[in-house]
Amino acid sequence: MIVFSINEETMSQTKFIVRKVAVLGAGVMGAQIAAHLVNAKVPTVLFDLPAKEGDKNGIAKKAIEALKKQKPSPLASRDAVNHIQPANYDDHLHLLKDCDLVIEAIAERMDWKTDLYKKVAPHLGEHTIFATNTSGLSINALADSLSGELKPRFCGVHFFNPPRYMHLVEIIPCKGSDAAILDNLERFLVTTLGKGVVRAKDTPNFVANRIGVYSMLATIANAEKFGIRFDVVDDLTGPRLGRPKSATFRTADVVGLDTFAHVVKTMQDTLPEDPWHSLYKSPEWLQKLIAAGALGAKTKVGIYKKEGKQMFVLDPAKGDYVGAGEKGDDGVKEILKNPDIGARFKALRESSHPQAQFLWACFRDVFHYIGVHLADIANSARDVDFAIRWGFGWTTGPFETWQAAGWQQVAKWVDEDIKAGKALSSAPLPAWVLEADRGGVHFAEGSYNPAGNALEGRSSLDVYARQLAPAKVLGEKTVELGETVYENEGVRAFTTGDDVLVVSFKSKAHAIGPAVLDGLNAALDIAEDRFKGLVIWQTEEPFSVGADLQSMLPAFMTGDWEAIEAMIRRFQQTSLRMRYSQVPTVAATQGYVFGGGCEIALHCDRVVGALESYVGLVEVGVGLLPGGGGCKEFALRASQEARGDILAALKDYFMNIATAKVATSALEAQELGFFKKSDMVVFNAYELLYVAKQQALAMAESGYRPPMKVKSFPVAGRAGAASIKGQLVNMLEGNFISKHDFFIASQIADVMTGGDVEAGTEVNEQWILDLERKAFMTLLQNAKTQDRIANMLTTGKPLRN
Known part of the structure; x- marks a missing residue:
């Protein structure tokens, strides 16, 4: 660096x-x-x-x-x-x-x-x-x-x-x-x-731990006050509030109860004048767990423990563990579904249900705390929200939540509760919080800093010029990135004025259906006509979860196999267009790069992958094989890498597909062959677009020409397929795979070895693509595959049958 x-x-x-x-x-x-x-x-x-x-x-x-x-x-x-x-x-x-x-x-x-x-x-x-x-x-x-x-x-x-x-x-x-x-x-x-x-300022526990740990302490105190079980607290304070699945008490277990207690002790020892000082102590039940060596996940027992398949949770009133799994009240959870945050808080505050009162109290006490302490612990409200989002995994920071709910109304409610003695401290809200014209803390010009009574702008450090789409807080000026050049139901193609066309998918989880394929082809037409390069970059994770099975459902239900095969053919043609386009193509990946999304990336000239790119051809999970060129691409790469033994070069690629192997980083994706060694790995996902565009421009400026189409390449043939199937028989007889797994893997082997031909036979890309498409349709019409697809669409989980 x-x-x-x-x-x-x-x-x-x-x-x-x-x-x-x-x-x-x-x-x-x-x-x-x-x-x-x-x-x-x-x-x-x-x-x-x-x-x-x-x-x-x-x-x-x-x-x-x-x-x-x-x-x-x-x-x-x-x-x-x-x-x-x-x-x-x-x-x-x-x-x-x-x-x-x-x-x-x-x-x-x-x-x-x-x-x-x-x-x-x-x-x-x-x-x-x-x-x-x-x-x-x-x-x-x-x-x-x-x-x-x-x-x-x-x-x-x-x-x-x-x-x-x-x-x-x-x-x-x-x-x-x-x-x-x-x-x-x-x-x-x-x-x-x-x-x-x-x-951060040099105050005890700095920004994230100071507020995040206080939030956990406030949650613990309010759970005790309203008599809410720990597992119910975790059901209510996790993803339903835009927070991690570990919620509150599971988070303490993951962090380590001794570590959590140490941070609390730091606050207790170093903040004697703090209005919340009485809260800065480890509850008696926590001290007993630590003394017993029950420190959480690292000791396999803490607030939660597992015995066999049964999960237990601590009941501090009984001083013992009870069966875990209780959920929050359905009526309270219905309140949390309201997209209007202000209405949500109003309903929680006015409800007589203890769980609703508990949730309002948790929000109120955090708002109270950050209002009083902002000037002491951070340089601006933006720093607080980013610290909690990035350090504790909240989707929305506490100041953003307050502002979204209506600053004035929430401030009034918090003030009323403080004066009524309902809050965890009697400290009054600062005058700036209650200003009659205050609409929040985040604005187009910057975020509020009460220490200077001014708005703090973003850092001007040069490194942030690389973040073309930086993290934003609610209330900041947000404009659509770039100038739209083309848009349909599936994609938006835009330019930021540097001769590169950027394509972002609009579909849910960036799944690839007919509209996305149409949009990609239209964008390629435009890029070849007017731009120097094309970059596929999503505005947020994931890059793509793969083919849009939902879009196939109508044809699937009516048995319109020709329509589905036409879509698969269209997918394959689009992959080849990415490979042989007249302008360089770059995939900028982050998060899941699965199935069809992986196939698109495989066919781009270059991948610029965020480190946390999780890459795999995972179609066997729904009883299928890669149908958008993935089998073809791996067969081609194996032949190009082989030194006289095509089968030896092919086996690892085959196992990647047959076992739905997922690379757990962009670096591992290079090791497994999903990404090339020449592809780029970027550690900051906010720099992805910048680096991807620079790569496209560099290729263009160096006189880019598309790769010559591969006229033919040798395949392992039926003998290679037989060798692979022999190993599959052993796995079947050892009950490592099911009969349907064996059938799917055999289909993959037949495609990747070139079908019913002699070893060393020369074939072209279209030959393998045709085999791939035929095998895809064979599997799609199989009842066990259809069960796997139905289970995935209804439960979101793979079925092993």
Whole structure:
């Protein structure tokens, strides 16, 4: 990663290059931060104490080995872990001088951290950035232990767990932090590591943990007040409120009850004057669980525990576990479905049902808290909303929710409840909250900062120019990106004025049906006529869940097989058009890249994939095989990669399709052959469109010509198919697959080996496409496949029959 900084004395640009990073502390967070650094191809040295016995690097090595077994994997590729170098403080401190960034991530003890700083400081390079990954300790207090020379290069850099997947990183300056250093660090975090950065003030637990943990404490307190079971709380406070499935109590289990209690203790110890101080304590039931070693997911027992197939949840009143699975009241859940947020809050507030009262109280108490504390903990309301969205997985931030519900009315309700003694604190709302003309905190000009009584605009740091469609908060000025060139029911094609046509799908989950295929072909016509390149990019995840089975349903129900076959043929022709277009085609992927979406990407000249692209040809889940050119493409690639043995080159590609193998990152997609080694992996999904367009333009400017059509290529033939089927028989007899799985896999084998021909026979792409389409139709008309499709359409889950 290279960024530029300005030397104020010379006004010349100097490069800031991160060649190597050191992480101090090989605990859970330290090791996973190291893992994400090497995901991004940043060589990393992982330090820990010297082991008392055996290899002195034993502690660090054990942590590195553990990374390989964790789920979800902190590693985005198989080989990344090999670039973490284990080290210990006795023998390897000299390695620090070559590190451009050193991140301390040891236990949350001020004395331990400052002792370590004294040990490592003399070994740091002259320009090394030194950062602490503390989740809540005072950055200024830590900085006080540093020399005046090092202090300007010191700050907090708070990753969220797990570091690979959580978008948020908080940067917390100390009083002496150099502004240029902070900017360089932010550039590195945003583009190289793909993070969303919030600059936080040096207050206990900073922004996200301060508000997120308070929200959990308020939920716990209100659950006790209104007598709501923990499993009911989780049913009500998860996706129904736009929050993660883990909701409240499951989230505490996932985070670790000891970790949660530690963050609470930090608030208790460091915020004695806070109006909510009495709330900053771990409930007695939580303390008992921790004392018993029931720490949540990491110990397999916490607030929840599983015995066999039965799930249990703690009942604090009984002091024991009870069967889990109770749900919220249907009437209350019906209120939550109202799209009018203001009406939703009004109904909850006026309802006499304890669960409705509980939900209103949870919202009210968070609104009360952020209103009082905004000026103390964040630089603007935008930072609060992004911190909670990116750090706690809320779909909408708390200020956004308040503003969407009607700022004035909600403020009035909160004020009334405070005065009536219903809130968790008697602290009055600040005057700015109750201003008669206040319509909210987010506006086109910026987001409100009460400390300066002004609107804060977006960061002007150059790295954000790469985000053509950045994350937005409610109330910001939003205009449709680019100028629409073409639009139908399936797609919108637009340009931002740089000779690249961008196509976005409009269908649900970006499924590919007739309107999308028509739109893609129309866009290709326009791009070839007027533009230098074409990029397929979606305004939000996923890239595509595949073919639109729902659109086939009418023809499927009436048995109009000819209509379905015509659509499959159209899909195949569109894939070939992507491959042989007169302008370069680029797929910009993120999220699910499944089935037909994967086939479209396979046929583009280049893929620019967000790291978190989950890629696979998963059609066997509905009893089918890839019908849009996926089987053909893998057969072609195998023949091109074969060194005399086509079958050997084909087998891994076959297994990808037959087992519905899904790559769990864009890097793994390259390893499995879904993406080419020459394809690009982008760590920040908000930079996808920028990079994809640059790739299209670069190909165009270098004199792009479409690849020559493949006249013929050799296939493995019937002998190759027989070899594959022999292995399938063993799997069938071992009950690893069903008879219908065997039938589907046999069809895939026949297609990918070229059908009933001799090994080495030369065929062309259309030959395989015809086989693919015929096998697709054969499977579609099979009763067991039809059962799988029906089950997927009705339940959203695959059926194994």
